[in-house]
Amino acid sequence: xxQAGVIGVGQTKYDAKRxxxxxxxxxxxxxxxxxxxxxxxxxxIDAVILGKAPDMFEGVVMxxxxxxxxxGAVGKPVLRVHTAGSxxxxxxxxxxxxVCSGQFKTVLTVTFEKQSESNxxxxxxxxxxxxxxxxxxxxxxxxxxxxxxxxxxxxxEHIGWKVAVKDRLNALKNPLAHLHIPGIDEKMVSDTPxxxxxxxxxESCPSSDGACAMVITSKDLxxxxxxxxxxxxxxxxxxxxxxxxxxxxxxxGIDCAKDIYDQAGITNPYKEIDCAEIYVPFSWYEPMxxxxxxxxxxxxxxxxxxxDATAIDGEIPFNMSGGVMSSxxxxxxxxxxxxxxxxxxxGKANDHQVEDAKVAMGHAYGGAAQxxxxxxxxxxxx
Amino acid sequence: xxxxxxxxxxxxPINLEYHYTAGSATTRFLNQVKEGKIVGQSCPKCSAxxxxxxxxxxxxxxxxxxxxxxxxxxCIESFTIVHIPIPGNPIVPPYVCAMIRLDGANISFLHLIxxxxxxxxxxxxxxxxxxxxxxxWTHSLENIKWFAPIDEPDxxxxxxxxxxx
Numbered sequence: 001x002x003q004a005g006v007i008g009v010g011q012t013k014y015d016a017k018r019x020x021x022x023x024x025x026x027x028x029x030x031x032x033x034x035x036x037x038x039x040x041x042x043x044x045i046d047a048v049i050l051g052k053a054p055d056m057f058e059g060v061v062m063x064x065x066x067x068x069x070x071x072g073a074v075g076k077p078v079l080r081v082h083t084a085g086s087x088x089x090x091x092x093x094x095x096x097x098x099v100c101s102g103q104f105k106t107v108l109t110v111t112f113e114k115q116s117e118s119n120x121x122x123x124x125x126x127x128x129x130x131x132x133x134x135x136x137x138x139x140x141x142x143x144x145x146x147x148x149x150x151x152x153x154x155x156x157e158h159i160g161w162k163v164a165v166k167d168r169l170n171a172l173k174n175p176l177a178h179l180h181i182p183g184i185d186e187k188m189v190s191d192t193p194x195x196x197x198x199x200x201x202x203e204s205c206p207s208s209d210g211a212c213a214m215v216i217t218s219k220d221l222x223x224x225x226x227x228x229x230x231x232x233x234x235x236x237x238x239x240x241x242x243x244x245x246x247x248x249x250x251x252x253g254i255d256c257a258k259d260i261y262d263q264a265g266i267t268n269p270y271k272e273i274d275c276a277e278i279y280v281p282f283s284w285y286e287p288m289x290x291x292x293x294x295x296x297x298x299x300x301x302x303x304x305x306x307x308d309a310t311a312i313d314g315e316i317p318f319n320m321s322g323g324v325m326s327s328x329x330x331x332x333x334x335x336x337x338x339x340x341x342x343x344x345x346x347g348k349a350n351d352h353q354v355e356d357a358k359v360a361m362g363h364a365y366g367g368a369a370q371x372x373x374x375x376x377x378x379x380x381x382x
Numbered sequence: 383x384x385x386x387x388x389x390x391x392x393x394x395p396i397n398l399e400y401h402y403t404a405g406s407a408t409t410r411f412l413n414q415v416k417e418g419k420i421v422g423q424s425c426p427k428c429s430a431x432x433x434x435x436x437x438x439x440x441x442x443x444x445x446x447x448x449x450x451x452x453x454x455x456x457c458i459e460s461f462t463i464v465h466i467p468i469p470g471n472p473i474v475p476p477y478v479c480a481m482i483r484l485d486g487a488n489i490s491f492l493h494l495i496x497x498x499x500x501x502x503x504x505x506x507x508x509x510x511x512x513x514x515x516x517x518x519w520t521h522s523l524e525n526i527k528w529f530a531p532i533d534e535p536d537x538x539x540x541x542x543x544x545x546x547x
Contacts, residue, residue: 019390059396122469129402130412130434130522133471134479134492136464143462144481148539151460151505197463239440243430243488244544 003381004099005227006346008038008215009339014178014327017116018209023063024070027112030211030332031071034108037348038215039225045215046104048073051081051091051111052331053366056123058114071110083235085138085279085366087111088212088334089373092362093233096216096375100230105218112211113329120207120330136196139204139282141368143196145247146284150198152248153299155287157198161186162305163283164203164325170312171322173351178208178327203283210329212336219381228342231359232263233375240368247369253292256372260361261294264376269361270295273376275317275344275354276361277337281324286310290318293363312354320344320352334364338375345379407437407446412521418513422487424448428546430488434523454511454526456484457537463500478503482529488544493523497530508534 010033012018018026027050035041048071050064060066064073064080071078081091088111095109113120121137128135135141149155168184171177181188184202192201216230236259238252239245257269266272278293280286287301295316296304304310310318319325321340324333341362343349349357358379365372404412407423411434414421423446424431425439431450432439439446461480468475478500481490495503497512509529519525 056398059394119469125468125471127470129404130408130415130524131491132493132522132524132526134464134473134477134494136462136466136468136471136479140462140464140468140479144460144479147462148460148505152540194463194465197465199462241432241436241489242440243425243428243432244441244546245489246543 002100002102003219003229004096004216005219005222005229006214006342006377007217007222007225007227008034008040009343010034010037010213011176011336011339012210013176014208014210014329016178016206016208018114019116023058023060023112023114024067026114026209027067027110027211028070030112030213031108031110034213034215040106040215042072044106045072045076045108047077047079047098047107049079049081049091049095049098049107049109051087051109051335053082053084053087053113054123056118057120057330058117072108083366083371083373085330086334086364086371086373087366088332088336089338089362089364090235090334090371092214092335092338093235093373093375095214096230096233099216099218105221107216108213109216109335110211110213111332111335113331114209115207115329116209139196139199142282143199145369146282147198149248149284149288153302155302158186159287159302159305160198160203160283161189163280163286164189166311167280167319167323167325170320170352171326174321176327177322178206179322199282205281205324205328208327208329210327210332212332212339214335214339214342226346226348228345228377228379229381231376231378232260234259235373237372238370240370248288249292249298250369252370253365253372256374257293260374260376266376269293270316272359273316273361274357274359275320276363277321277323277340278318278363279324279334279337279365280319281328283325286318289363312352317354320349320354334373337364338362341375342377345377405437407435410449411435415523415525416519416521418516418519418525420452420454420484422450422452424450430544431486432489433484433487434491450486452484452486454484455532456482456487456509458495458503458505458507458509459483459490459539459542460505461495461503476500480529482509483542493526494528495530496528504536506536506539508532508537
C-alpha cells in the first residue's frame with residue numbers, strides 16, 4: 001500500500017451565521033487555506049472528495065453537484081461521502097484511501113455544514129411513521145445513553161460541567177473557534193438551563209457554519225513540506241436497533257479503535273498517543289469515549305477527566321482546539337478532528353499546540369452512535 | 383432583523399411529504415397494533431425479539447419470521463426530560479422521552495412517560511401502557527397515549543442486555 005500524508009489543512013472561521021459567504025464561498029475558503037498550506041496548485045489535484053451530513057440540514061439536495069465548480073472538481077473525479085456526524089472523518093479516510101490505492105497521487109478533500117441555512121434540530125426530529133412524535137434532536141437521542149453512563153459508573157454531575165469548561169477554555173486559544181466564552185467556569189455551566197436532562201445548555205455543542213479541507217498526497221510527492229503521516233485509519237458501523245447493542249459503549253467504536261491502533265503499532269493508547277481530537281458534542285461523551293477508545297478501563301473515564309488528564313497539559317489532552325463543544329459545522333466536525341490531529345504532529349497548532357506532539361488521534365462518530373471513523377497521524381513514518 | 387441583513391439571504395421554504403411503505407413485517411405488526419396487541423418478531427437464528435420489528439435481525443441478517451405476542455408492561459431502560467421546544471414537534475415541553483423495554487423484548491423503543499412526578503422517574507422503573515379509547519386506534523404506536531408506572535419492584539437494567547444462548 002502507498003504511504004500517504006496530510007500536507008495541508010485549511011479551515012474557515014466558524015460562526016453561528018456566515019452570511020458573508022454562500023455555501024460555495026464557504027467551502028472555497030477552507031480549500032484555499034488548505035492548498036496554500038500545502039503549497040500545491042490545481043493541476044496537482046487528481047480527485048476531489050466532498051463530505052457533509054444530511055442534505056436536510058440546509059435543504060440543498062446533492063450539494064456536491066452544485067458545488068463542483070467551487071471545489072475545483074470540474075474535469076476531475078468527484079465523490080460525495082455521507083455517514084451522518086462521522087462524515088468528516090470518513091471523508092478523510094476515503095480521500096486518504098484514494099491516495100493509498102496508488103490510483104491518485106494527490107487528493108483534495110473538503111467537508112462543510114452551513115447550519116444557519118436551515119435547522120438541524122428540526123431535520124433530526126421528524127415524525128416517524130407509526131410512532132409518537134417525540135424525537136427531540138441529537139441531544140434528546142443521546143441524553144438517555146448519558147444518563148445510563150452516569151448511573152452505571154456512579155459519576156458525579158460536575159464531570160459534565162468540567163468538560164464543558166475545559167473545551168471552551170481551549171477554544172479561547174483557537175481564533176477560528178465559534179464559541180469564545182471568556183471567564184467560563186463550572187458555576188456558569190451549571191447555571192445554564194436544562195435542555196435534555198441531564199444535559200444543560202453549555203454542556204451541548206453549538207450550531208455552526210464552517211468548512212474544513214485537507215490535501216493528502218503520496219510519500220513520493222511530499223518533498224520538503226511539513227507532513228502528518230497517516231499511520232492507521234478505519235471506519236466501522238453497527239446496527240442501530242440491534243439486540244445486545246450497548247449504546248453507552250458501542251462495539252463499532254471499540255473495533256474501529258483497535259483497528260487503527262493495530263495498524264499504527266500502538267498497544268497502550270494512553271501512553272503512546274500524545275494528544276487526541278475526539279468527537280464530543282455533549283460534555284459527557286469525553287469520559288464515555290475515553291473508555292470506548294481504550295484510554296482506560298470501563299468506569300474510569302470520568303476519573304481521568306476529573307484529574308485533568310485531558311487538559312492541554314495533561315497526560316492525554318483531548319480537544320485542544322475547543323472541539324465540537326466549541327465549533328460544530330456538523331459535516332465538517334469530524335474532519336476538523338482529523339485535521340487538528342494533523343496540525344498537532346506538524347507542530348502547526350499555534351496557541352493550542354501540545355508541546356512535542358508526535359502521535360495524534362482524530363475521531364468522529366455519528367448517527368445513533370453507530371458510525372465511527374478514526375485515524376492516527378504521526379510526525380514520522382517510523 | 384435589520385434592512386442590511388435582509389439583503390443577503392432569502393427565505394425559501396421547502397416541503398417534504400412521503401408515502402411510507404411499511405413492508406410485510408411492519409405491516410403484520412401494525413395490523414396487530416390496530417387491534418390493541420403488541421406482537422414482536424424473533425430471529426430464528428439467535429432468538430432475539432424485536433419490537434417494533436423491522437423485518438430482519440441486524441445481528442444475523444435473517445428475517446424475523448417468528449411472531450412473539452408481548453404484554454404492554456415493561457421497564458424504563460433510560461430516559462431524558464426534554465425542556466426545549468423542538469421545531470415541528472407538537473408536544474409541549476417539558477416531557478419525558480423514555481427508552482421503553484417491554485417484557486420479553488430485546489430492544490427498546492421511545493415513548494412518553496406520564497402519571498408520575500418527573501423527579502421520581504428512574505432507570506429500571508416498571509411501567510405499563512395507557513391506551514387511547516379503542517375507537518381512536520389506528521396503525522400506530524400512538525394508540526398508546528403514554529406509559530405510566532406500576533407498583534412492581536424495579537428491574538436491574540444490566541440484566542436486560544441480550545446474550546445469545
